[in-house]
Amino acid sequence: MSAPAITVRNLNKSFGSLPVLKGLDLNLAPSRINFIIGQSGGGKSVLLKHLAGLLAPDQGEIWFDDRQMAGAAPADWRALRMRMAFLFQDGALFDSLSVGRNVAFPLWVQQRADWRAAGRKARERLEELDLAGAWDARPGELSAGERKRVALARALIMEPEILFFDEPTTGLDPLLSEQVDGLIGLTLARTRATVVVVSHDIAAALALADQVAMIHSGRIILEGSPETFRRSGEPAVRQFLAGDSEGPLGFLD
């Protein structure tokens, strides 16, 4: 199996009376780095969770190649998730496990690998991120940046075909951001996965992405190559690129 294209059609989602996604359409290219950018609170995490089946849409379709997954049976989602990894915004490391076991966990649970074999691979991943020293630590003892990198190591251990990253570099200093960005590029080269990165880091998006989509008011207002974005005359896009506080987006944080 090769990395799938992901297509979203007319996705709608409200929480109570708060509409977050309003008929969103999106095309994500297979075996490419796709960035989804937009303001905080704009529904980027909500969108990503729909793609992983963690939230159910009120309406709409989510296609992985030619399979429609919105409303699919739990067993179908489970099969798809064996090919998928997800980096959560705040890491979502298991507090009750050591760092080493956290990273080894997907191997252990998905391939029934024993802890020793899974641990060898986990150590390699941690070394790539200069975190071998944190092996026995508990997630609670790490800094926010370290937690994020451990979560990244955990997401990369399976070499999945579909990779979802929710703000992988938010909260990291520039040097670490660069290291993480580099690793995302490396992973793609190694696994040819369909990578979806949610970010409000516009510079990283334009530098790294093959494809960019911008979410605003619950819809995708522009998708295309980084070049398309640089040239766009759309006011909201221009404002986001320039980081201005005045414009259709309202105040930027």
Added chain:
Amino acid sequence: MAAQSSIILTPVARLGALTLGALYHLGNYSLLLFRALASAFGPPWRLRGILRQMEAVGVESIFVVILTGLFTGGVFTLQVIYGFRLFAAESLVGPTVALAMCRELGPVLTALMVTGRVGSAMAAELGAMRVTEQIDALTVMAADPIKFLISPRIIAGLTMLPFLAAVADFTGILGGYAVAVAKGVDPGQFVGRIRDHVVLADVVNGLTKSGVFGLILTSVGCYMGYYSQGGAEGVGRAATGAVVISYVAILASDFLMTAVMF
């Protein structure tokens, strides 16, 4: 017009919404309980997880349960001696205390103590895992969170509560014995009459009830935490809600089971 009719309609609508809400939660809870029990019996076996929960529920509760048993047995005996002296039935103090402990006080008080210790902690733990997206993380790794997080806790409750209740029964009778002897009841009579009047079924039925209580307090705690919403505040609500709901469910099911069993 709208304002007028709402004075009448609002309470009715509220009641309707409340009933629907309760029914929804009851159905959802039953489903979770069923899935937790069904998924426990199949690979990958979660033996280590179950043992850890058995330790948290059982071993770490022993001390509280011993104290509960001793004091309950003691105070109950004080009251019984007072009452029975009125009609010279002191020889029946032993069996009265033993029957009350084994059939009722041991199982119920143990369950209430463990709810406060463990049921609320389970709600808080799972609630925190929900808020910090650890439950979502398990799901995207294709690992069933119900099997990993909830099944071991329910199994631990189901198996450890009878054990704890037995400890409470025993220490309750021990506390009663100490008080009775200090109050001048004949020690031989206290023990002898227990032998005459207490049968195995009294003990076994009590322990069976406590197994059900263990199932209730762990599954309610897990349910409240697993479906908690609204950040840290929601976690707090889940923990207190788990205690209140478990208490009511334990007392109500105790009445029902006792009516059927004894």
